Amino acid sequence: MKAVCWHGPNEVGVETVADPSILNPRDAIVRVTLASICGSDLHAYGGHLPGMERGDILGHEFCGRVVATGARVRNLAPGDRVVVGPVIACGGCFFCARRRWSLCDNSNPNAWLAEQAFGHSPAGSFGSSHLFGGYAGGLAELVRVPFADVGAIPIPDGVSDEQAVLAADVLPAGMMAAEMCDIQPGDVVAVFGAGAVGHCAALAASLLGAERVIVVDRVPERLEAALVHLQAETVDFQRSDVVDALKDLTAGRGPDACIDAVGMEARGPGLSGAYERGKQALGIESNRPVALEQAILACRKGGVVSVVGSYTGLAEKVPLGAAMSKGLTLRTALEHGSGAIAALLAAIGDRRADPSYLVTHRLPLDDAAEGFRMFQERANECIKLLFRL
Amino acid sequence: MDMLHSQKLTHAVTVQRSPEDLFTAWQNPREVSGILHHLSGRLRGDVEESEAFAVPHVEIVGLDPPRRIEWLARVGDEARCRGATEITPGPPDRGTEVRVAVEIDAESHLIKRALEKLRGHDPVLLLREDLRNFKQRMEAGEFPTTLGQPSGRRTFIGSRLLHAVQDRLQRAHEPAPRSATDGAP
Numbered sequence: 001m002k003a004v005c006w007h008g009p010n011e012v013g014v015e016t017v018a019d020p021s022i023l024n025p026r027d028a029i030v031r032v033t034l035a036s037i038c039g040s041d042l043h044a045y046g047g048h049l050p051g052m053e054r055g056d057i058l059g060h061e062f063c064g065r066v067v068a069t070g071a072r073v074r075n076l077a078p079g080d081r082v083v084v085g086p087v088i089a090c091g092g093c094f095f096c097a098r099r100r101w102s103l104c105d106n107s108n109p110n111a112w113l114a115e116q117a118f119g120h121s122p123a124g125s126f127g128s129s130h131l132f133g134g135y136a137g138g139l140a141e142l143v144r145v146p147f148a149d150v151g152a153i154p155i156p157d158g159v160s161d162e163q164a165v166l167a168a169d170v171l172p173a174g175m176m177a178a179e180m181c182d183i184q185p186g187d188v189v190a191v192f193g194a195g196a197v198g199h200c201a202a203l204a205a206s207l208l209g210a211e212r213v214i215v216v217d218r219v220p221e222r223l224e225a226a227l228v229h230l231q232a233e234t235v236d237f238q239r240s241d242v243v244d245a246l247k248d249l250t251a252g253r254g255p256d257a258c259i260d261a262v263g264m265e266a267r268g269p270g271l272s273g274a275y276e277r278g279k280q281a282l283g284i285e286s287n288r289p290v291a292l293e294q295a296i297l298a299c300r301k302g303g304v305v306s307v308v309g310s311y312t313g314l315a316e317k318v319p320l321g322a323a324m325s326k327g328l329t330l331r332t333a334l335e336h337g338s339g340a341i342a343a344l345l346a347a348i349g350d351r352r353a354d355p356s357y358l359v360t361h362r363l364p365l366d367d368a369a370e371g372f373r374m375f376q377e378r379a380n381e382c383i384k385l386l387f388r389l
Numbered sequence: 390m391d392m393l394h395s396q397k398l399t400h401a402v403t404v405q406r407s408p409e410d411l412f413t414a415w416q417n418p419r420e421v422s423g424i425l426h427h428l429s430g431r432l433r434g435d436v437e438e439s440e441a442f443a444v445p446h447v448e449i450v451g452l453d454p455p456r457r458i459e460w461l462a463r464v465g466d467e468a469r470c471r472g473a474t475e476i477t478p479g480p481p482d483r484g485t486e487v488r489v490a491v492e493i494d495a496e497s498h499l500i501k502r503a504l505e506k507l508r509g510h511d512p513v514l515l516l517r518e519d520l521r522n523f524k525q526r527m528e529a530g531e532f533p534t535t536l537g538q539p540s541g542r543r544t545f546i547g548s549r550l551l552h553a554v555q556d557r558l559q560r561a562h563e564p565a566p567r568s569a570t571d572g573a574p
Contacts, residue, residue, distance in 0.1 A: 005541030015541035023538070024531045055542030072530065090529035094405055094484060106529040111521060112514060124533060136538045144538060147529070 003057045003140035004368040004387075009047030010376070012058065014368050020136065020144035025072035028148030030082060034161040035062035035138045035365075036386045037375050038086075038169055039195050040310040043264060044128060045372050048280070049312055051113070051129035059139030060086035060126040061168040063161050064389075066152065067142070073149045082152040083164040083345070084145055085172065085337030088124040088135060091150035102334035107147060108133045117313075122334060129312075139368060141389055153341045158349045165386060166196070166355050167344045173308050173335035174200025174261070175344065180306040180331040181257035183208045188250050190214045190298060191232075192242075192291040193261035193309060194222035196358045196384045201259045201308065202230050203355060214249060216242055216294075218267065221381040229357050237294075238269065246298040254300035262291035263309025279316075286313025296323050307332035358384040365389050394494060398512055401488040402520045406527045408455060408476050408485045414527070415458045415474050415487075418447040424523045425462055427515040428470060428491065469494065487523070491516060 005015045020029055038061055043049050045058070063083040066076050076082065088108075089101035096104050104123035108114055111121035114131045124146070127137020136144065145152050155164045174197050181189060189205040191198050194217035202213045214233045215226040223234040235245045247254055268276050268290035276288040295305050296319050305328055323330060347353040361380070363371050365387045375385050404411060414420045425447070451459030451473070461471040472491035479486045493512055506514075525532050 001539070003539065003541060007541075013541070017539040017541050020539055021537065023534055023536070026529075026531055053540075053542070055540040057540060088533075090525075092405065092528040092530070094403070097405065106525045107533050109533040109535055112518060133533065134535050136535070136540060140539075146533060 001141040002365055003136070004059060004365065005054075006044060006052060006056045006058050007054050010045060010373075012045060012369050012372050014366055015055075017057070017140075020142050022068060022070045023144065024146060025070040026147050026149055027070040028066050028073055028076055028082075028145045028152055029068040030062070030064045030084065030143050030145055030148075030152065031067050032062045032064040032138060032141060032143055032389050034064070034165050034386055034388060035059050035140075036165050036168075036384060037061075037139075037371060039197060039263070040086075041127065042372075042376050043310055043312070045376065046265070048264060048286070049129040049131075050117075050286070051131040051134075053130060053134065056127070056130075056134065057136040057140050058127045059137035060128065061165055061170070062138030062143065063155060063164045063168065064143070066148075069148065075149050076152055076154070080152075081155045081161075081164075083155050083168050083341060084126070084138065084143070084152050085168045085341050086125045086128070086335065087151070087337035088126065088133070088146050089150050089338055090147050091338075096150070099336065099339050100333070101150075101336045101338045110134060125334075139365065139387060141365075151338055153338070153345065156345055156349050159345055160356075162359055162386065163348045163354065163356055164345065166200075166358065166384070167341050167348060169335055169337070170196040170358070170384070171200045171204075171344050171353070171355060172337055172340035173197045174202070175204040175340060176333060176335055177201040177259045177261060177306045177308040178204035178208050178210075180308075180333070181205065181208075181259065181304045183210050183257065185209055186211045187256040188212045188214065188253075189257045189259065190216060190235075190246055190255035190295070191259045191261055192216045192266075192295055193263075194219065194226050194234075195261065196355070197308060198222075198259070198261035199226060199230065199358055199383075200355055201261050202226060202232050203353060205257075205259070206230065206232075207353065214246065214255065216246075216291075219378050222378075222383055225357065225383065242294045243298045250300070254298050254303065256300055257304040257306060258295035258299045260291045260295050260305065260307045260309045264288060264311050264315075266290035266292075266309075276317075285316055287311050287315040289315040289318050293317055293319055296326075296328060299326065299328055301326045302328070304329045304331060308335065310334075359386055361385040363387055395492050396512060398491045398493065398516050399489065400513075400516050400520050401486060402524045403479055403484045403486050404524050404527050405484040408478055411476050411485055411487060411527065412455050412458070414523075415460075415476065416449060416452060416454075418449055418460070421447040421449070421458075421460050422462070425470070425519050427519045427522075428462075428493070428512060487520065489516065489520060 089104040090106040093105040107124040114121035124133030189210040226232040264287035279285040470493040475488040
């Protein structure tokens with residue numbers, strides 16, 4: 001089969017590799033019909049994730065049809081149309097029972113390695129670092145889905161493949177980001193990052209009752225899309241100081257909640273930003289936590305900072321003193337997938353949520369290298385890119 | 390077992406199953422043999438690779454229902470480890486705590502012991518993996534694995550050390566005397 005393999009920083013190739021097979025009784029094999037690139041794929045692509053290995057198959061947002069199931073998968077059958085999110089979860093542990101699937105105790109075969117880095121192991125995930133299991137990803141013609149009875153979610157009639165792929169990751173991540181803000185009537189929510197997750201977080205914040213949503217980014221078309229499709233206010237961080245702008249827009253209070261939907265590759269302004277990029281390039285620091293720093297400084301006293309942009313390893317310049325002195329609540333998690341996906345597919349089917357406008361590009365899988373380059377450079381007004389198989 | 394070179398290990402896990410289910414698993418010698426597969430079969434650096442994967446024979450040498458089991462594991466005539474398992478209910482809604490204390494005949498030479506660790510034979514790591522696998526089997530009904538999945542690797546140079554440890558830990562399941570669905574919830 002064809003698969004998009006990582007060959008080193010900023011280098012991917014479409015390779016012919018062996019077809020996957022059922023390895024465990026709860027596995028399924030899915031023939032992929034549509035897959036997409038996520039912002040966190042760019043962290044792997046750029047070589048910023050420790051534990052990547054050359055030849056790893058990338059991708060963690062995909063949908064398709066089941067072609068085979070293991071002996072213990074009883075809720076799926078060949079031919080079923082399913083969507084699969086990034087998280088692999090067993091469904092039987094303490095965390096899965098509490099709907100926190102990205103914390104699953106039992107799905108990471110390299111848990112021993114993750115424990116060295118994080119103290120405890122998170123769930124395994126597709127197309128990511130070997131710290132998260134090194135599972136082959138979804139940018140491929142066929143994918144083995146472990147614990148498929150939990151993680152392969154049937155797509156209802158009336159929901160297209162494009163809508164389903166958006167419900168795999170970016171929409172549940174955005175929903176989780178907004179839910180972590182504990183939004184109250186009258187709240188102003190600032191969303192840092194106008195990528196697909198940021199847009200979905202802004203959409204979710206509105207659905208959960210935010211009075212106003214302010215989106216912060218530097219890419220004009222992404223800010224324009226937030227204005228047009230979400231009726232959000234916007235701040236261009238290249239044109240104004242973000243903290244000052246957000247305080248000004250809230251008459252000095254600051255947003256009640258700030259969502260960091262950017263993560264480790266934030267672009268800081270001026271010399272400060274160049275300094276951060278230099279440190280990350282030299283491997284001195286894993287992250288460029290500029291958006292997190294600004295979120296903490298801008299958030300109102302007693303507010304919530306919700307972090308869904310991906311981070312790894314260590315970060316300098318996170319103003320914990322400000323967070324403490326302002327009595328902030330910091331909440332963060334990897335997107336939980338599974339049950340959230342099912343609920344969001346229903347919401348899409350009922351037309352309560354539809355982020356389809358985010359899809360700006362559709363390419364064949366053979367153009368993966370060009371697709372990654374374009375998505376990384378935010379070229380051609382690219383917000384969300386899908387690969388057809 | 391040479392008590393002069395014995396090493397004491399302890400590890401604990403919390404499992405989302407009832408104390409009765411877990412006690413039932415541990416009081417069955419065949420089950421214990423599977424649970425301790427990594428540790429009891431692979432303790433000594435001088436064993437041949439084929440023997441390293443040998444299935445240990447386990448004797449239950451003490452039972453104190455419903456919470457304590459004492460056992461002894463042998464490969465051939467050689468005692469490889471002995472220990473005790475304590476099973477106690479956790480705090481409300483937190484599952485059941487399983488604490489294992491093991492005494493093993495460990496390599497006494499510091500350099501040899503360090504080399505064993507590099508080969509993935511660190512007894513501490515092996516005991517942790519054994520109990521992690523036990524938890525996975527009881528909660529998920531199978532062990533997660535990526536062995537046999539496709540990739541587009543072009544060369545073998547890279548993270549070889551990572552692979553060596555990963556392969557050792559995962560391949561140990563293959564000859565294990567148990568079904569992947571045994572003990573499924």
